[in-house]
Amino acid sequence: MSVKAKLHYFNGRGRMETIRWLLAVAGVEFEEYFFETREELIKLQQSGVLLFQQVPLVEIDGMNMVQTRAILNYIAAKHNLYGKHLKERALIDMYVEATMDLNDLVMCHPMQPPEGREKNLALIVDKATNRYFPAYEKVLKDHGQDYLVGNQFSRADVQVPETILMMEEMKPDILAKFPLLQGFKARISNNPTIKKFLQPGSQRKSEIEEKMIPQVMKIF
């Protein structure tokens, strides 16, 4: 049982969470190195391992990989989670890029000033329910299959549920109008590696606590 990847980030979701999900689903064991202060981040920057002075950083297969999408693409391709051919890959890319747009909104939400939070939450919920979830619901409806692309499990079936769960934390009944997504979420949650990742004690990170936000903002 050897560790195949080392993750460098702060102890929270941010841009690293989707990478944790994908590694977990791919069955890749990973270690995490958390930095808690700005000094620690600066030290990492000075060590020369961060190509563009930014995290996430994932040490994997002899590379110091940075840039979230580059890392996700590599893991997905290596572990056969990227479709069987170019056109399936194209669909997967379209679907996951949209989840990343929605994730960015969720990620930036805690950094909104308190006055703007309610409005921002409404905006995120609006986008999820009127722009993104209807598209995925229709995909499932049109082909009637268990997975989003090519009738086989892919990274899209990891990243869309990840986003759904994050949205449910903001609004528990967010899937009320999307019966197929409800079924999809339940099905995917029962996938053994995902089920394990969803249990307490896994390397999945929780929502950021209000009191931690100033500390995190200081780091970056």
Place this chain on the structure above:
Amino acid sequence: MSGKPKLHYVNGRGRMESIRWLLAAAGVEFEEQFIETKEDLEKLLSDGLLLFQQVPMVEIDGMKMVQTRAILSYIAAKYNLYGKDLKERALIDMYVEGTTDLMGIIMYLPFQPPEAKEKNLALITDKATTRYFPVYEKVLKDQGQDYLVGNHFTWADVHLLEAILMVEEYKSDILSKFPLLQAFKGRISNIPTIKKFLQPGSQRKPPPDEKYIAQVKQIFNI
């Protein structure tokens, strides 16, 4: 039915410009349908052509592709500009994400208030010269090769050239401390498909002007 890819966007750079560059570099002819009014956009929406109600949208190989990176990845892979194996692909992805971040800052500038102009120019100059260009200069130096990845022409080379030219529009001497990037720029600009794209009359779009900015704000309700 020409079979050529068809691009749906406003008549300007924005998020479509990197796609134009890549198609051109690959020697792929393409058509463009410009969104000129809000009604044009609404028609695309009501016809159900935009998966997430957004552009860019590129009709290609029977698909209506959206999401800029999805489109670029597809084109790169199809036309052999994405490296020969997973590790080359990983490098290309890292480099392209870097130039995407840099060009992303520049893309938003024309939509910032005029008072912020000087500050933003300083920001671009700083990021270009301390974060991004040193990386690519070092890559070229460490390898001593003509291209960024795998000793052959890839998407990373196209994207970096696009970024260099874009920053030079703001500060013409931005490459003064990067001799290898200067040579790289000259070399890549001379590749026949790219040379053609850089000539007047090509489908390359000019930097945003007042008229374009006003049009975009109006169409997209910004």
